[in-house]
Amino acid sequence: MASPTTAQAPAPAPPGLKEGIAGLYDESSGLWESIWGDHMHHGFYDSGEAASMADHRRAQIRMIEEALAFAAVPDDPEKKPKTVVDVGCGIGGSSRYLAKKYGAQCKGITLSPVQAERGNALAAAQGLSDQVSLQVADALEQPFPDGQFDLVWSMESGEHMPDKSKFVSELARVAAPGGTIIIVTWCHRNLEPSETSLKPDELNLLKRICDAYYLPDWCSPSDYVSIAKSLSLEDVKTADWSENVAPFWPAVIKSALTWKGITSLLTSGWKTIRGAMVMPLMIQGYKKGLIKFTIITCRKPGAA
Known part of the structure; x- marks a missing residue:
């Protein structure tokens, strides 16, 4: 069920949540890669743009670049990030891109063994094994020491986190002093001052999406800002890019309705099919x- 606010303690993670998330991506990642490539996230488009199918992979790369620009991640050889963690890394599309862009060492974590294995194979095939390493791990209990990464990257994984405060706290913990944290995620709208929760029809719509995609409680952008500020993170900025991703879900549905999409979907498994069935609800939302x-985006305070 979607949560109206993070002001209260988060609900316990639904039983089997981690196993469900891992199973969904174990099952669906091969299909996604075969049709869309190795970036398992939205594309970024000019507002109101009518995009052709040929534009979508470029738009996924643009999403990465827009996020880096919004966070003002430096390209300067002396200041660019040298260590990166990709939290919810999928098959490592962002990990490999950031490793190549910055010459950085990149660690990725995912709940899906299939994704980790495939991502490491792709890194090896691209000659990046000495820079990119993916492993199975929980984003709420990252297997890294404090203060290790110059850039902490989470591209569309926050929506799977049952405890948003713990999620951001872990991102902050592993960030190096002065390090940049970038979270790109699905939220529900901010509540009006007169509201104590979302409307019943809104909660029902989100619940149907949650059930298909193994999503726990949602939160609002303002909730994320409050969490970041409560952790004394600095330079907290947020933006609504909903209009910039508007062409994406219609394009995913269109790709699923091709012969390749339909035949691949039917052989991929029930979790993937169920996810495909609720894609129109994302457009509706x-x-x-x-x-x-x-x-x-925000920054961990620098060393004293």
């Missing part, structure tokens, strides 16, 4: 202004 595609 965006059109209603309920779902907000949000970027939140």
